Amino acid sequence: MNAVRLPALVVVAALVVGAFVFKTQEKEESLQVADPISYSELSFGSSVEEVSGDVWFCVGPTNKLGGIDEQVITITNLRPEITEGLKLSVSNSDGSLTERSIQIEAQGVLEILTSQERDTASYVGVTIEAPQGGVLVEQQLQATDFSGVDQRPCVTTASSSWIVPWGTTERPGTQQTLLLYNPFQATAVADLLFVGNQGLRETLDSQGVVIPGRSIVTYDLAERIPDTALLSSYIEVRSGQLIVSGITIADGTAPSGIKGLNASYGSPEIGGDLFLPGSDGETFTGSVVIVNPSESAVEGELVVRPTNPDVFVEPVGFVLRAGQREEIRLSDYTRFEGIGPYSLYVRSLDNPSLSASYIRQFSDQEVSIESTDSSISSTTGLHVLPAIGYGSTHWFLNVSGSSGNPAVVTLFNPSLKSISSVTLSTEQDMNLPDPFELDPGDRATLQIDTTALIEVGSSSPVIVVREWLGPEGWVNAYGVSVEDSVVAIER
Known part of the structure; x- marks a missing residue:
């Protein structure tokens, strides 16, 4: 085993924020602290x-x-x-x-x-x-x-x-x-x-x-x-x-x-409102696998939420019998092409008993990594990210990138109506963006070119994901939420 100190951090940050009005959702949303199940949650107080x-x-x-x-x-x-x-x-x-x-x-x-x-x-x-x-x-x-x-x-x-x-x-x-x-x-x-x-x-x-x-x-x-x-x-x-x-x-x-x-x-719960970070809209559209483990049929939709407020995309409908599953390949739908960055929303129209995962994979022939580091080359990669039905107002995440191959942090607001004010901070001397706002459905990305421990605070729940793509493979995972900061996202 090895014990090391946290290094001094130097970060190159690039913030991309869009705006979005969720046109297809007219029902009033309510945010309820309903004991949602968080995958990874730590207790952290002043003492x-x-x-x-x-x-x-x-x-x-x-x-x-x-x-x-x-x-x-x-x-x-x-x-x-x-x-x-x-x-x-x-x-x-x-x-x-x-x-x-x-x-x-x-x-x-x-x-x-x-x-x-x-x-x-x-x-x-x-x-x-x-x-x-x-x-x-x-x-x-x-x-x-x-x-x-x-x-x-x-x-x-x-x-x-x-x-x-x-x-x-x-x-x-x-x-x-x-x-x-x-x-x-x-x-x-x-x-x-x-x-x-x-x-x-x-x-x-x-x-x-x-x-x-x-x-x-x-x-x-x-x-x-x-x-x-x-x-x-x-x-x-x-x-x-x-x-x-x-x-x-x-x-x-x-x-x-x-x-x-x-x-x-695995996913320890099922729900009727599940969220995924989606894509930058340029590469690796991937697939969404949706399952219905219940004993009743479920009708639902996969909603693509572009950050461009002028773009509307018709949802993909599905009906799942008891125990059934369906894979939706986003590349099969031409209406998703050229829409720019987007997040994904899996919603049930009747029985709230769904679970879902987002799968992306690529091979040498499908992608090249643009990098100033000559040692970086394209290989292959696979990652699976479960959909979650909660957000948090307080996150921690470890991020590892390099100057030639930065990691990407994605923050998105899963809310259907609430604006979230977001603040990024750390104990170390870092170059981070000033506080900013995410509209409902909005998505922002932050590039990190070194190893960094980042703390995220927000006025209403957001979801935070880190991603790194390099010759060793593909890393994509949620951050860690802080105890008593997790909120279920419901209509």
């Missing part, structure tokens, strides 16, 4: 007495799995004092457990190589207990041979229901694995259902799956349901709670040419 403490969960493959170079858990201490009481627990599939206390210097960073904690396990589940809060925990995976990298915050949510809208078992050359992590003492029992080419189905061993306490169970979908280009998974836990992740490793030999690494956590 340790004001915080409730956090428990972080990370799950993924180690370098003992073929193709994976390393799994790194990064813990950032946001406080100006040394952490106290941090506890690290690492579990694997045979029930073995290691535990130890850790300490991080004031505003320091600790990197943990899981291969040094569990030197024989292919998959591990990691729990980090932070009784005083104030730490941000992330997982990074790298698969150099597959041009794959995945970096995203670990989660602070355990749930009895999970949905993984997208996966693939296309052959040859793809691995698709469900990871079921039980960080608690009691045994959990789960039922798994899948939606593939033949509709809703089970496998012989997908009902009553036992996950012993403080262990991880791997479920190989490529072996059980092969040759399925799009495979959705539903996980219902009869007893206990789990953390669920879908791992995709693709080497580029499948007919579709898919190549890269994805390790996205």
